[in-house]
Amino acid sequence: xxxxxxxxxxxxxxxxxxxxxxxxxxxxxxxxxxxxxxxxxxxxxxxxxxxxxxxxxxxxxxxxxxxxxxxxxxxxxxxxxxxxxxxxxxxxxxxxxxxxxx
Amino acid sequence: xxxxxxxxxxxxxxxxxxxxxxxxxxxxxxxxxxxxxxxxxxxxxxxxxxxxxxxxxxxxxxxxxxxxxxxxxxxxxxxxxxxxxxxxxxxxxxxxxxxxxxxxxxxxxxxxxxxxxxxxxxxxxxxxxxxxxxxxxxxxxxxxxxxxxxxxxxxxxxxxxxxxxxxxxxxxxxxxxxxxxxxxxxxxxxxxxxxxxxxxxxxxxxxxxxxxxxxxxxxxxxxxxxxxxxxxxxxxxxxxxxxxxxxxxxxxxxxxxxxxxxxxxxxxxxxxxxxxxxxxxxxxxxxxxxxxxxxxxxxxxxxxxxxxxxxxxxxxxxxxxxxxxxxxxxxxxxxxxxxxxx
Numbered sequence: 001x002x003x004x005x006x007x008x009x010x011x012x013x014x015x016x017x018x019x020x021x022x023x024x025x026x027x028x029x030x031x032x033x034x035x036x037x038x039x040x041x042x043x044x045x046x047x048x049x050x051x052x053x054x055x056x057x058x059x060x061x062x063x064x065x066x067x068x069x070x071x072x073x074x075x076x077x078x079x080x081x082x083x084x085x086x087x088x089x090x091x092x093x094x095x096x097x098x099x100x101x102x
Numbered sequence: 103x104x105x106x107x108x109x110x111x112x113x114x115x116x117x118x119x120x121x122x123x124x125x126x127x128x129x130x131x132x133x134x135x136x137x138x139x140x141x142x143x144x145x146x147x148x149x150x151x152x153x154x155x156x157x158x159x160x161x162x163x164x165x166x167x168x169x170x171x172x173x174x175x176x177x178x179x180x181x182x183x184x185x186x187x188x189x190x191x192x193x194x195x196x197x198x199x200x201x202x203x204x205x206x207x208x209x210x211x212x213x214x215x216x217x218x219x220x221x222x223x224x225x226x227x228x229x230x231x232x233x234x235x236x237x238x239x240x241x242x243x244x245x246x247x248x249x250x251x252x253x254x255x256x257x258x259x260x261x262x263x264x265x266x267x268x269x270x271x272x273x274x275x276x277x278x279x280x281x282x283x284x285x286x287x288x289x290x291x292x293x294x295x296x297x298x299x300x301x302x303x304x305x306x307x308x309x310x311x312x313x314x315x316x317x318x319x320x321x322x323x324x325x326x327x328x329x330x331x332x333x334x335x336x337x338x339x340x341x342x343x344x345x346x347x348x349x350x351x352x353x354x355x356x357x358x359x360x361x362x363x364x365x366x367x368x369x370x371x372x373x374x375x376x377x378x379x380x381x382x383x384x385x386x387x388x389x390x391x392x393x394x395x396x397x398x399x400x401x402x403x404x405x406x407x408x409x410x411x412x413x414x415x416x417x418x419x420x421x422x423x424x425x426x427x428x429x430x431x432x433x434x435x436x437x438x439x440x441x442x443x444x
Binding site: 041044067076 | 150229230286316
């Protein structure tokens with residue numbers, strides 16, 4: 001599957017998504033500047049992304065833990081998610097995300 | 103300024119690895135002072151995930167970040183290390199006699215024979231909202247912590263956030279502020295429910311305001327805040343008069359002054375050898391998440407191993423004329439005396 005990721009300067013690139021891995025791991029391993037300080041434990045809110053309309057609705061809804069953790073993220077919008085809580089799968093092939101400011 | 107503290111080893115960072123370093127150094131009779139920007143020991147373990155279980159500490163099938171920290175503190179108790187909390191290691195220089203002088207932003211000066219950087223991902227600092235020009239207001243009208251409540255008396259205070267800090271300070275400052283408004287991106291809070299209930303009660307009584315909104319711009323001059331532009335859930339924008347703004351979005355890690363210690367950094371990590379865990383600068387060691395070497399894994403257990411080997415090397419730096427006697431805690435009455443069990 002493919003992920004279209006846009007960084008904070010507005011540059012988009014296509015990266016490979018590995019089935020069963022998290023979106024945070026894909027962004028991090030592709031070298032995008034995502035802090036992901038807690039390493040994927042839903043404990044820091046530093047892998048905050050905006051998911052493009054159309055794709056946001058296809059995601060497994062946020063858990064209460066993710067909703068709570070987003071309270072610690074900056075510039076939260078209606079389409080905010082924590083990338084460590086999104087699992088890559090073929091259903092998300094072509095998903096478009098933008099790194100939130102930090 | 104008080105006279106400098108003299109010790110064997112100064113450790114930057116009181117996370118699990120800094121704490122275990124006290125143990126390994128203590129077995130070799132080396133005394134330690136630890137500096138940490140947080141107000142308590144544990145580093146990421148207690149700051150980011152105190153209640154989350156950790157499953158990969160050898161011998162502890164399940165332990166939370168807080169429990170691990172508590173156990174390490176118990177384990178190092180016999181060695182009487184000194185902690186300097188709420189202080190950031192700000193400068194490091196080599197003295198003519200080969201020792202190091204470590205300074206903190208609180209004015210503490212520590213003279214040590216060896217330096218151990220166990221700073222994890224760096225210093226925890228408040229998350230700063232991405233609002234243009236906010237730096238000009240910081241320390242004057244915008245604060246990330248409440249040091250003196252008087253600063254907010256008879257002020258029009260705006261608080262942003264949905265965690266415990268945001269709610270606790272909303273409740274604490276409401277009686278003394280001229281007006282207080284809380285904003286958050288949703289009408290729901292991660293903060294403790296009883297605080298949320300109390301906040302809603304104050305809103306119902308008309309004593310404070312709450313809006314689902316976020317700050318888009320700051321207005322004022324020379325660091326003196328006069329108003330902010332708020333955007334609501336429906337994207338409508340309005341001007342809100344206030345002269346104090348408290349954004350509470352928790353902490354994040356920044357490398358901070360360590361970047362200026364003259365070390366050769368690789369993507370904010372300190373390169374070390376895997377025999378001594380010493381940097382390119384003799385006498386300056388780095389252990390835990392802050393270091394890098396071929397095969398490095400950012401695991402607590404790896405940091406413990408690094409601390410043990412570092413301690414052997416640090417002994418030779420601190421006691422160049424003494425022979426190191428390697429002993430086991432199970433069999434050495436000498437070590438058991440140090441641990442207070444013999």
